[in-house]
Amino acid sequence: MSAPRLEINVAKITANAKSLVDLLNTRGISVTGVTKAALGCPIIASALISAGVNGLGDSRIENIERMRASLGDGPHMTLIRAPMLSQVERVVRHADTSFNTELAVIQALSDTATRLGRVHGIVLMVELGDLREGVMPGDLLDMVAAILPLPNITLQGIGTNLACLNGASPDANNMTALSNHARKIEQGFGVKLDVISGGNSANIDWALTQTDHGRINNLRLGEAILFGRETLGRMPIEGLHLNAFTLIAEVIEAKRKPSLAWGTIAQNAFGTTISLSDRGRVSQAILAIGRQDCDPDGLTLPVGTQLLGSSSDHLVMDTGTNPAIIGSEMSFGINYATLLRAMSSPFVEKLMV
Ligand SMILES: *Cc1c(COP(=O)(O)O)cnc(C)c1O
Numbered sequence: 001m002s003a004p005r006l007e008i009n010v011a012k013i014t015a016n017a018k019s020l021v022d023l024l025n026t027r028g029i030s031v032t033g034v035t036k037a038a039l040g041c042p043i044i045a046s047a048l049i050s051a052g053v054n055g056l057g058d059s060r061i062e063n064i065e066r067m068r069a070s071l072g073d074g075p076h077m078t079l080i081r082a083p084m085l086s087q088v089e090r091v092v093r094h095a096d097t098s099f100n101t102e103l104a105v106i107q108a109l110s111d112t113a114t115r116l117g118r119v120h121g122i123v124l125m126v127e128l129g130d131l132r133e134g135v136m137p138g139d140l141l142d143m144v145a146a147i148l149p150l151p152n153i154t155l156q157g158i159g160t161n162l163a164c165l166n167g168a169s170p171d172a173n174n175m176t177a178l179s180n181h182a183r184k185i186e187q188g189f190g191v192k193l194d195v196i197s198g199g200n201s202a203n204i205d206w207a208l209t210q211t212d213h214g215r216i217n218n219l220r221l222g223e224a225i226l227f228g229r230e231t232l233g234r235m236p237i238e239g240l241h242l243n244a245f246t247l248i249a250e251v252i253e254a255k256r257k258p259s260l261a262w263g264t265i266a267q268n269a270f271g272t273t274i275s276l277s278d279r280g281r282v283s284q285a286i287l288a289i290g291r292q293d294c295d296p297d298g299l300t301l302p303v304g305t306q307l308l309g310s311s312s313d314h315l316v317m318d319t320g321t322n323p324a325i326i327g328s329e330m331s332f333g334i335n336y337a338t339l340l341r342a343m344s345s346p347f348v349e350k351l352m353v
Contacts, residue, residue: 003329004289005084005349006342010047012241017051017225019239020204024219029207030054032078034200034222037336039063039343042070044353047346048225049075055097057220061090066092078123080220082133097121097156101133103146106153114153121156122147123195126181128160137181144185157195158182159218163202169232170203172210179214202235204230223336228268247299247332247342249289249315254324255286257284284308285324287315293345300333 019032033048035041040063045056055076058064064077079098083091088108091098093116100106100122113120124143127134135143139159147155160178162170175198182196198207198216201224207213223231228240236242259279267273270291286318290313301307304320315332324330334342342348 001351003052003350004287004293004342004347004351006334006339007248007351007353008044009042009241009244010043010248012244013044013226014047014051016208016228016240017048017053019305020221020225020237021052023053024207027197027207027213028217029213030218032057032080032197032218032220034058034220034226035063035067036060036080037222037226037339037343040066041066041187041343041350045071054218055132061087061094061167065090065094068222078121082125083109089116092116092118092120095120097123099123099125099133099159101125101135103143103337105177106147106150108152109315110153119152119154121154123156123197124158126158126160126178128162128168128174128177130162130164130166132161132165134160137177140181141184141188144189148189148191148205149203155191155193155304157193157197157218158185159197159220160199162199163232164200170199170206172206175203175206175210175216177215179216182215185344196284201225201229201231205232206319227336238299243333245334247294247334247338247341248329249287249288249332251285251324251328251330253284253286254319254326255284256323258282259318264288268309274309283319283321283323285317285319285330286307287317287330289315289348293348294332294341298335298338300335302330302332305330 017310024031031053033053034057035045036059036209038044040058045067057078057080059081076096079091079095082101083098083105089112092112109120125134127136162168182193195218196215197218203219204224226243228237259282260276292312306318308318310318
């Protein structure tokens, strides 16, 4: 088998998705399965569909096109990053819905949808404090007034995204605010909003502990499905698998070396100055994987080993009392940041197990 490789346990991902869908559906909340960390991998996407998600969400149109080509017209697909003006035609062709915050883009979506004879759905994102995407609440009603008359555009609902940029967490206050915005739009314009999307994997605690979810009827879940954890404190969600992914790399050097570098010590390849403590000689192993393929800080190391450092293509480990064997493999648990890199690296083979 080739190394490095990412082993993906599809059955565990399916089981996680099913558990979350069941937990949330009983609370009146549908799940959009977010595939961006898996680069829109069609096998994972179909696993999510089979687990009962009500649609797929991805931040990149390329990933949506990949899933569309493989899964056909059936699944509802949402572009969950605001479309680039330069990509509106691809968005109208391949996504059913997009998340939006700019009138110029929504107008371009309307023009393009009209030209192509299609109807495109809009979920308007509302800024509720995390300071990433969203219309400021005070501008919401004017924005809706401008969107509603646009041809070939359907305002499907509103949404918000929290805990991504600044860690502003979903709570009873901001979720109630979102519900109230939905009511105000419906009453003010005599429309019905189908989707009130409360957030991402950071909303799990809110969804499972609050009894009143107001108008919120959708969450978009990526990390919780893939890693079995909520994302405010990265606590495991009961009953979910935490280890659907394993990253495997091969040993290319194994030697006893001093624990202290010598010579004139300056910055390393990544601009940091390392200070080491002298632990005598250690069993050092080099694995053929680097920062191009993973986030070294996001690896769960084998018991009894220690990460000494990493560069673009080398991961240097202290293997403790067990000297590594050339050509042998080492397995790591990974986090979301490493999944992103490993999925994006052409050097990492992806193996479904
Ligand atoms: C990435 C993303 C999600 C999913 O986030 P997770 O933390 O992986 O659940 C949801 N909504 C938006 C807008 C996103 O960009």
